[in-house]
Amino acid sequence: MNSASVNRPVGDGRTRSPGPSPPPSRSPLDKPIQYLRGVGPRRARLLEGLGVRTVGDLIEYFPFRFEHQTRPQAIDTLILDEPATIVGMVESVRCQGQFQSSRIKAVVSDGTGSVYVTWFNMPYLRERLERGQVLRLYGSVSSYRDQGQMINPRLEWLDAEADPATWDYERLTPVYRATAGLTSLQIARLAEAALAEALPAVQGTLPKALLDRRKLPGRRAAVEGMHRPRDEQQWQAARERLAFEELLLMQLAVALQRRWAAAHARSVALPSSVEIDRRIRRRFPFKLTAAQDRVIKQITADLARERSMNRLLQGDVGSGKTVVALYAALVAVVCRTQCAILAPTEVLAAQHFAGIERYLVGSRVNRCLLTGQTPKARRDRLLADIAGGSMHLVVGTQALLESKVRFHSLGLLVVDEQHKFGVAQRAALRASRRRGPQPQQVVIPHYLVMTATPIPRTLSMTVFGDLDVSIIDELPPGRRPVETRIVRPAEEGRAWAEARRRVAAGQQVYVVYPLVEESDALNLRAATVEVQRVDHELLPGARVGLLHGRMKKEEKQQVMAAFTAGRLDVLVSTTVIEVGVDVPNATVMIVQHAERYGLSALHQLRGRVGRGRESSICLLMTDSRGETANKRLQILCQSNDGFRIAEEDLRLRGPGELLGTRQHGWPEFRVANPVEDVDLLMQARDEAARIVREDPGLRRPEHVPLLAELRRWFRDKVAFLDVG
Known part of the structure; x- marks a missing residue:
């Protein structure tokens, strides 16, 4: 650009009453957004829906793109x-x-x-x-x-x-993510007001030597450059500067966590042996895969040390993670400690326990299932056995997090789908600790996290950055890839004919509807009508069941149990069939409105079939003609590789959406993208390692702002010095 001007949105001409005065504040950045000129109570509520509560939040609510307005x-x-x-x-x-x-x-x-x-x-x-x-x-x-x-x-x-x-003149005009009742242009005007009032209060965080070495602009200049760039080059420099800072803070938190654990946390060593290995393998009526053997070797090496294991076990659906977790649990029990396996739902906990029961028939290992549905009398007995140490292996849900649950000697904690737990719960999970022999030393259980959501390498360095990573990248023998097809409205007749053929052959079918928060009731009514249509028109003669979020817990469990036992041929559901639900006879997954799901969610649904000997099929029904939606669905048709799918999902939806929750514990990135900024991520990791190595407490004057920003950034989300 030869000449450029910044878009300075003008007021919309409306007058407003002054309203109440803002409360006193030490910094204009902390002023509640309601008191910014042009906001008021109504707009403040709308902005809060965008995560903007203070003037400082608005200053960091950056445009997601710019329009190049020509002369x-x-x-x-x-x-x-x-x-x-x-x-x-x-x-x-x-x-x-x-x-x-x-x-x-x-x-x-x-x-x-x-x-x-x-x-x-x-x-x-x-x-x-x-x-x-x-x-x-x-x-x-x-x-x-x-x-x-x-x-x-x-x-x-x-x-x-x-x-x-x-x-x-020509200019770059910012475009902000808007919301109902608040347009991008209106947000731009408010952002201008916020910058005029509070930009001078923006303070730098990164050490000057680091900025000079990397030739980065100061934070104030970068923030202004994100809203008011002279040209694309200035915007790119500002974006890189702020993305690097976010990634550096993340990597500092990870490095500090690891350093704290290495210095203060110890676990009981749980050594294995050839004889222990032989006795455990004898429990499984099949040969473990090479990938399972490799991961078991990594886990047993960790368990044998006093340094606490912190390991993330990734494996695609059906890869045999539960068998690996049970192997580790039995090592802990043989070493005279206890093991707890925690699942996010009662259905999954019961599924894990049923699988463990199959493998431990006749074993002297005492095991139990503890959930919110456990009757009080039995619960009291189990709590006494757990506290006394006679209960060796406990499978449960959030009920295990209650303060009444006291372990005698918890040696290993296995958490399934950890990202579905809030971080306060994560802290409670490892609260079974006692003082070690050295001052300021604590003894905590070894920690194994399982996930069927393939976590891209860049994301595992951030969200799960404090964990070592093991990957089961091989399916057990006999598991076939699931054929996946996109089904347009004109092709639905053939799709249902395929489902009828499968039911006639004695196989089972899932029919899933998306649960959309904005129209939950509408989806429920549609599913209630659909179950009748499936029963009478589409799959006549089939035994059809309905599962939806408004059913009582006991009713849902009964329906799921009937489907698992083969007493139902078809399950129509408004809820996502949960990860870990194992019905080998189910061979057809029909997903209605497939374009409304993320790729990883669809991949998880697809993983509910293909678990038996028969070939399986996943039918993605959609009437969407959108280019992006169809490109995403084509990725599923072309690949069964969960890691490739997860990378694409991360690129499209961001880390919070990929993990299925925004409570995984780390703050949402405002600028950085772990996929696109992989080089910056590597540089930030190296820089964080250097800083923590040279100044472990971040006490040097040039590092004090970094420590303050870490505390502000994480607030109550992650006690990064003491939550693994």
Whole structure:
């Protein structure tokens, strides 16, 4: 760009009462957003929905892209379907409709021609647009009655008395993620007000020597560059600077956690032997895969040391993670300690326990299932056995986190799908600790995390950065890849015919509807109707069951048990069939409105079939013609590789969405992208290791701001010095 100007959105002309005065604050960044000029209580509620509660939050609510507004061109040179900037005078204005259903029409001309301009749902323009005003408009050009037209263009009022030469410029205009009741343009105006008031209060965090060495701008300049870049190069430099800081803070937290654990945490050594290995393997009626053997070797090496194991066990659906976890649990029991296996739901806990029971028939290992549904009398007996040490292996849900549960000697904690637990719960999981022989030393259980959600390497360095990683990348013999197809409305007849054929052959079918928060009730009614249609029209004669979120827990368990036992042929569900549910006879997964799921969620659903000897199929039903949605679904049809799918999901949806929850414990990145910024991530990891090595307590003056920012950034989300 030869010359550029920053978009300074002007006010919308409305007057507001001053309202209550803001509470006193030490920094304008901490001022509640309600008291920023132009906000008020209503907009404050809308902004809170975007995670913006203070002026500082708004300053860090960055645009997700920029529009390059070119220099103005004459109206008679406009090209259809191309974006353009024009400057012209309002010849006429006409208003139709009321409030949010309003439509404002204007004719704008510049001497070479005129265009129709229409704004929908922008009622405030009714009071602002007048004949004779000079406007700068930017938008896509279409045609109406053989004349040029712009719909909802960006607009700016210019001084009709000014020299027209001052109107001739180009600019980058920020585009913010909006919400109902608050447009990107309105957020841009508020962001400008926030910058004008509080930008001088933005303080640097990174040491000056680091900034100089990496040739990075200061934080204040970077924040301004994210909202008001002169050109794309300045925006890119600002973005890289802030992304590096986020990744550095993350890696510092990981490095400090690891250092604390190495210095203060100890676990009881749980050594294995050839004889122990032989006795454990004898329990499994099959030969373990080479991948399982490799992972078991890594885990037993960790358990044999006093240094606490912190290991993430990744394995695609059906790869045999539970067998590996049971092997580790039996090592702990043989070494006269206890093991707890914790699952996020009662269905999964019961599934794990049933599998363990199959392998431990006739064993002297005492084991139990403890959930919220355990009757009080039995629960009291189990708690006494756990506290006394006679209960060796406990499988449970969040009930294990209650303060009443006391282990005699917990040697190993296995957590399935850890990211489904909040971080406060994660801390409670490892609270079974006692003082070690050395001052400031604690004894904690070894820690094994299992996940069927393939975590991309870049994300495992962040969300699970404090864990070593083991991967089971091989399916057991006999497991076949699941064929996956996209089914359009015209092809649904053939899809249901395939399901009928499978049911006639004695196989079972899942039919899943997405659970959409905004229209939960609507989806429930649709599923209730659908179960009748499946029963009477699509799969006549089949035994069809219904599972939805409004059923009582006992009813859901009964339906799931009936399907597992083969007393139902078809399960229609409004809830995602849970990870870990194992019905080998189920060979068909039909997903309605598949475009509404993330890739990893679809991959998990697909993993509910293909668990037996028969070939299985996953049918993704969609009426979406959107290019992005279809590209995503094609990835599933082309690949059964969970890691490739997870990388694509991370790229499209971000880490919080990939993990199925935004409570995995780490703050959401505002700028950094672990996939796109992998080089920055590696650099941040090296820099964090150097800082912690040279200044473990971050006590040097140049590191004090880093420590303060770590505390502010993590707040109550992660006690990064003491939660593994």
